Amino acid sequence: MLAFFIRRVGQSLFVIITMATLVFFGVNVVGDPVAMLVAPDADQAEIERVIRDFGLDKPIIQQFGLFLKGLTRGDFGNSFIFGEPAIELILDRLPATLELAIGALLLSIVIGLPLGLVAGLFPDHWGSKTIMALSIFGFSLPTFWVGILLIMTFSVSLGWLPSTGRGDTVSVLGLETSLFTLDGLTHLALPALNLALLKISLVIRLTRASVRETMQQDYIKFARAKGLSEFRIVRVHVLKLVLIPIVTVLGLEFGNLIAFSVVTESIFAWPGMGKLLIEAVLQLDRPIIVAYLMLIVVVFVTINLIVDLTYTALDPRVRLGGEKA
Amino acid sequence: MSNHVLAINDLRTVFETHAGPIKAVDGVSLTVERGQVLGLVGESGSGKSVTGYSILGLVDAPGKVADGNILFKGEDLRNATPQRLRRIRGKEIAMIFQDPMMTLNPVLRIDTQMIEAVQAHTTSVSRTEALERAEEALAEVGIPSPKERLYSYPHELSGGMRQRVAIATAFINKPDLIIADEPTTALDVTIQSQILSVAQKMCETHGTAMIWITHDLGVVAGLADKIAVMYCGRLVEMGTADQIITDPRHPYTHGLLKSVPGTHKEGERLYQIPGMTPSILALGEECAYSARCSKRSAKCAHAPKREVVFDRYLRCHNPMGTTHD
Secondary structure, eight states, X not given: OXXXXXXXXXXXXXXXXXXXXXXXXXHHTSOOHHHHHSOTTOOHHHHHHHHHHTTTTSOHHHHHHXXXXXXXXXXXXXXXXXXXXXXXXXXXXXXXXXXXXXXXXXXXXXXXXXXXXXXXXXXXXXXXXXXXXXXHHHHHSOHXXXXXXXXXXXXXXXXXXXXXXXXXXXXXXXXXXXXXXXXXXXXXXXXXXXHHHHHHHHHHHXXXXXXXXXXXXHHHHHHHHTTOOHHHIIIIXXXXXXXXXXXXXXXXXXXXXXXXXXXXXXXTTOOSHHHHHHHHHHTTOHHHHHHHHHHHHHHHHHHXXXXXXXXXXXXXXXXXXXXXX | OOSEEEEEEEEEEEEXXXXXXXXXXXXEEEEEETTOXXXXXXXXXXSHHHHHHHHTTOOOTXXXXXXXXXXXXXXXXXXXXXXXXXXXXXXXXXXXXXOHHHHSOTTSOHHHHHXXXXXXXXXXXXXXXXXXXXXXXXXXXXXXXXXXXXXXXXXXXXXXHHHHHHHHHHHTTOOSEEEEESTTTTSOHHHHHHHHHHHHHHHHHHTOEEEEEESOHHHHHTTOSEEEEEETTXXXXXXXXXXXXHSOOSHHHHHHHHHSTTSSOTTSOOOOOSSOOOOGGGOOSSOTTGGGOTTOOGGGGSOOOOEXXXXXXXXXXXXXXXXXX
């Protein structure tokens, strides 16, 4: 187990350093941030002052060295626009994005898993066929369009839920979160649902396929022959096996939810990281882009580690660190 | 009331397919006495396993029992409610399956899978008590240090051990009848004989009747009191083990026995029954074996109804040992 951890941390460091290099150079070849920052009528002296201020006059290799040096202290540089440390700006927005992602993840499990189970257990029932047909919509409808439709329906026509922004927050364990206020939850409902739609469809399809495969197995027949109730067979024998692929996929999808909730955050004016990123990209605020991408890499690496650990809990055949079975 | 534990009368199990109905079991009648072992023998696809599944109502769709009676201790299981069938499964009639690698759920520990077999039928049994019974059952089938094995996962046991676990599970509720569907086929020869003797011992100690389904006449020769031979969904011959082994009357049984390697001189070609098993779909009135039979005559265009010849069941117009054999 310890060996597994050490190896994983080593691998993770390698991934992070590679990513840092790619991101730094990738971002530095795109566009000219100075042109975006100075006033259109600025003279040459003014432009050169700005270039010097941001350290853009140094050779790129030296800039990279400074960037790496900063990284070791957790310093990603200051935002060109706000003049504040980039990582702090992002971390300020992180709770909002996290709760959006967690909300969407919970929705996809709570809605997707039962529907997928039903569709898998009764594949020929018309209800199951309806579920499957709807899940195709979930896959194919574009997020932005569904988001607008949700706002039109629930906010504009029915007036049930607020359309934009984040609701009241309370401080829980030092994090500002809206998960524990009613106002916060009503604000969260629509964007989380919008973000979850694709994941719900994914979970439905995955669960259904997995259930159908599991139900064919001999051990299900053996369980029946033991006289177990159908409920117990599904709850104990099927569900645990079905959860294995779902945990893997949802783990990775959770990373995606955090990293790429950009569209949903824009539509619902959700003050999360995605919205910050979009603005940063438009204004070529390099430190923010770099810090954001680095943070996402760390998130993915961490989630993968958690998924691997969850595996061992679910599937006894998987033992970490290549121990002999 | 006779001593039958099970009396099957004219059982027909049909699979509805696009190509038409497949009569997997076509008018099988047989009886099993208390404490008796019946060997049900036939090639792959002869309907022997489906007969076993039909008894417990475990035939998978699109198959279903179309006709006949299955009298278990006088009660017709075909008329039993699903609830009643569930109560009988595992409690009064238990099953052992072919592949021990596949019959135990890979993600559940042995104790879970054995305890649930007890608790499915007697909810009043405490966990501790059920555990004790499981431990006893494991010890009885010859598993060393049963207490520790209870906390193993299936993949930590060998094939033979798993089959012992399956047998212990089947016997845990002291059923009246056990249906064993080729339980030794997937095991290697030395383990086969161990499993055979374990099963035999268990039946003797508990007075359990057993239907031992196999394609291997050699396996049942020493085990069964009575042997029934199936071909293409039909019973062709049934008698005491002695009668069938030493004095087969149906040409098919004769061919099967001749095909067992070991009775040949060294270097001699092994015997095989000429031709292939016909498609059950294409079968009509004729004797299913007639195309491959050395004793075929014009009469064989219409398969004989059941006949009892020399105190055994035989379905043949030209049995061996009567005309010019």
